[in-house]
Amino acid sequence: MAYDAVLADRVRELLAAERGVSEKAMFGGLAFLIDGNMSVAVSSQGGLMVRLAPEDIGRLLGREHVEPMIMAGRPIRGWLRVGSDGVRTKRQLSAWVDRCVEFTKRLPPK
Template sequence: MAYDEQLAERVRPLMRRRKGFSEKKMFGGVGFLLSGNMCVGVWKECLILRLGLENYETALSDPDTREFDITGRAMRGWVMVEPAGVEVEADLLDWVDQAVKFVRTLPAK
C-alpha cells in the first residue's frame, strides 16, 4: 500500500510554513523534516510523529496512537496516529505542533 497522499496533502501546508522545512520520500512514505531532523511523516494511512521520550508515554495513552514500529522493532519517542485520530483538522494541527515543538529542541543537521 502506498502512503495516504490525502493525509500528506493535509500535513504539507502545516509543515511548509515552518523555518527549515524539507520533504523527503522515505520508509515507503513521506517525511517532513525541520532543519534536517525528521519531524512528521505519513506511512500507509498513519501519521508518524517524533515526540521524544518525555512525551512518548503520554501520547501512547491516546486510543488512536500506537508505537512506531514498521520493522518489528519499535522506535521509542515516535508514535503512529491512526486515521481516526487526525480526522479533525484541529487534532491534526495539535499532533503536528507537538512534534514541531520537540524537534525544535534538537540541533540542526
C-alpha cells in the same frame, strides 16, 4: 500501499509557515524534516508517524488511535504511530504536527 496524498497535503499546509522544512520519501511514506531532522511522516500504512519528546511517549500512548511505532519488530524510541482516525479533523492533525514541530525545533540542525 502508497501514503495518503490528501493527508500529506494537509500536513504540508500546516507546515507552510515553518522555516527549514523539507520533504523526503521514506519507508513508502513521506517524511517532513525540519532543519534536516525527521519530524512527522505520512505513513504508507495510514495515519502518521510522529516524533516526540521521549518523556511524552508514555502519556500519549494511552490515547485513542495511538500505538507504539514498531520497525523490524522493535519499538522505535521517541516515535508513535497515530492511526488515520486520530487525524481526521484539522484540530486533531494540527495538535500532533504542532507537538512534532515543537520537539524537532529543539534538536540541533543536521
